[in-house]
Amino acid sequence: MMHGTQPAPSDPLLDVQNLVVEYGVGGKIVHAVSGVSLQVARGETLGLVGESGCGKSTLGRAVLQLRQAVSGKVLFDGQDLTAMHGDTLRKMRQRVQLIFQDPIASLNPRRRIGDIIAEPLVIAGIKDPAERRQRVRDALSAVGLDPQLVIGRLPHEFSGGQCQRICIARALVLNPDFVICDEPVSALDVSIRAQILNLLEEMKARYGLTLLFIAHDLAVVKAVSDRVAVMYLGRLCEVGPSEQLFAHPAHPYTALLIEAIPVPDPDVRPAESVPVGEPPSPIAPPSGCRFRTRCPRADARCSSEMPELRAVAPGQFAACHHPLI
Amino acid sequence: MSEGALLSIEDVSVDLPTPRGNLRAVDRVDLTVGAGRTLGVVGESGCGKTMLSRAVLQLLPKKAKLSGRVMFDGKDLVRLPPEKLRKLRGRSLAVVFQDPMTSLNPVLTIGTQLMETLQEHLELDMAAARQRSVDLLAAVGIPAPEQRLMQYPHQLSGGMRQRVAIAIALSCEPKLLIADEPTTALDVTIQAQILDLLAREQRRRHMAMILITHDLGVVAGRTDEVAVMYAGRVVERAPTPALFKKMRMPYTEALLAAIPKIDAAPHASLPAISGRPPDPTRPLPGCSFAPRCRYADARCQTEKPSLSEAESRDHLYACFHPVETAAEVSA
Ligand SMILES: Nc1ncnc2c1ncn2[C@@H]1O[C@H](COP(=O)(O)OP(=O)(O)OP(=O)(O)O)[C@@H](O)[C@H]1O
Ligand SMILES: Nc1ncnc2c1ncn2[C@@H]1O[C@H](COP(=O)(O)OP(=O)(O)O)[C@@H](O)[C@H]1O
Ligand code: SF4
Ligand code: SF4
Ligand SMILES: [Mg+2]
Ligand SMILES: [Mg+2]
Secondary structure, eight states, X not given: OOOTTSSSOSSXXXXXXXXXXXEEXXXXXXXEEEEEEEEEETTOEEEEEOOTTXXXXXXXHHHTTSSOOSEEEEEETTEEGGGOOHHHHHHHXXXXXXXXXXXXXXXXXTSOHHHHHHHHHHHTTOOOHHHHHHXXXXXXXXXXXXXHHHTTSOGGGSOHHHHHHHHHHHHHTTOOSEEEEESTTTTSOHHHHHHXXXXXXXXXXXXXXXXXXXXXXXXXXXXXXXXXXXXXXXXEEEXXXXXXXXXXXXXXXXXXXXXXXXXSOTTSOOOOOOOOOOOOXXXXXXXXXXXXXXXXXXXXXXXXXXXXXXXXXXTEEEOOSSOOO | OOTTEEEEEEEEEEEEEETTEEEEEEEEEEEEEXXXXXXXXXXXXXXXXXXXXXXXXXXXXXXXXXXXXEEETTEEGGGSOHXXXXXXXXXXXXXXXXXXXXTSOTTSOHHHHHHHHXXXXXXXXXXXXXXXXXXXXXXXXOSSHHHHTTOOGGGSOHHHHHHHXXXXXXXXXXXXXXXXSTTTTXXXXXXXXXXXXXXXXXXXXXXXXXXXXXXXXHHHTTOXXXXXXXXXXXXXXXXXXXXXXXXXXXHHHHHHHHSOOTTSXXXXXXXXXXXXXXXXXXXXXXXXXXXXXXXXXXXXXXXXXXXXXXXXSSOEXXXXXXXXXXXXXXX
């Protein structure tokens, strides 16, 4: 996908504008998301990557209004979710669903699978039990589970991969337009991971979904995403078409992430990694560019001036004073 | 098995009683590690990697039953009296766990923990132990080591904690280090740093290492030999370059194929492995991988393939229809 000089697709389903989300801990402020703007076009999968604690989940939760933003807008289908309340918000939110990292923990251990999946239907006010049963069965079949064998059982009777299928069924039962997948395969084994990634792709096609796919594993993100956004310490570093971004990263942090991926090939000797240390605390993020304390290209300007996202190639944008391309 | 090996795991099985019946976590495993060599053990969760390393360390759950021999440096650890074992662990036999908090004491400072280990095993005096602790923390890449000595584990990030756990493990110059998923809980950038650190210290100290992981990518460039485990057994074993050049066991091949590759095009369908590993309390009569294997035939359902030498002395696999052969037959 090429998007001219604007990072934004022209008619995005999701349009996040300058979002700021903070947490208070012991009188201090955690700057979890600090002015992030991103857009997801209809039918697109946008991958969101970054290290643990960089604010990916917070961003996802703020989009869903599960966490109130300090400032900024979340336009969904043209309407600002941050300005909505009560029933209007609830109706809108049915169009946006969330899948979590830990499939087992996100299912109520005391409820039967059939009831867990029917719950969104109940909340949405679908009163006819026969219709609810039918939709639960359809959703389970869609994710490759036999409704007959599954409906009456409890979550602990299932493996992690099966629980993730159940979570996906629950997310799809209301026929949403948009699904936020927050590290949906991080807790799963390699052999199961591929099954779930394939399933998500299948569901996307079948239900005509738009996806925000959050993960810390770049190869996983690349496997499913049209475009990828890279986040560091609460800010976006780079966003661009997947292939372009991986072939020609512009931001030094993107390059570092790509370099750090272990390659299953003994002829590719792992590069002795540059001693780049660890991310600083989001309580006191560095001035200027937040990546500067680990960046091999940092200079004086990087500590005084915050870099803005600028076009570096068609559709590719990086927030860096000294981009690699 | 082989002479001159530092560690030789001989026909080791671990059985655990469970409400569902006996669970064979490790099934007749034979492995050796030579001095200064690195062995990678790869397998998915539940395949028995941790139980195998705990069998070597003699740190199994109380109700576990171990059979076989674990020869380390000329001694059978299974038959070693507890106080001799305790002396060995932390001195010549060290371990790093996935969760560094498993080996760190939350109520003691980093310095106290390091110095205690050093004083216990090396009989250093206070000043010498302190100096050595500072050197060790510096060696594992911890900035301002003097100040870190006064800190508690919870005041450090996950990556820093793992560095401290590695410093403690290395403190008495062990002959063998067992690293059980040392980077699984860490981010990919920190993972690379920790793996580099382990590789560097392993070479520098000419120490043997067992690197346990579920990620074939982690062992690829960092081990001399790889053992792949499935359902408690070693199903393929080979020198690392040989294994990646020619995987013979269908499970190893499928495992590698299922990993998303960074150079693959977006939206390419992944060759997933169908189903999941068998219930370890309900062992199958035939090959444990048979229900998921695309080469399986009638014999695989009823007969268990043993791990045997194939084309070379070093490359072993447990399969009736090793990858290339099966392809030739069907072609
Ligand atoms: N409820 C909370 N109270 C205080 N701080 C929080 C809270 N939730 C998250 N944070 C902090 O906000 C920052 C961003 O957290 P977030 O969970 O969004 O990151 P993430 O990228 O999803 O990380 P992970 O991969 O570990 O889940 C982190 O520094 C985190 O410690
Ligand atoms: N304390 C225990 N009691 C009973 N079963 C256990 C115990 N610990 C592990 N197991 C079982 O033993 C098998 C192997 O476990 P483990 O060695 O931890 O595998 P891995 O480290 O590869 O994840 C699994 O089926 C697991 O459920
Ligand atoms: S702005 Fe400066 S510190 Fe930030 S990524 Fe670019 S070169 Fe590095
Ligand atoms: S023995 Fe049979 S089932 Fe087992 S891996 Fe080989 S071909 Fe597959
Ligand atoms: Mg998260
Ligand atoms: Mg384990």
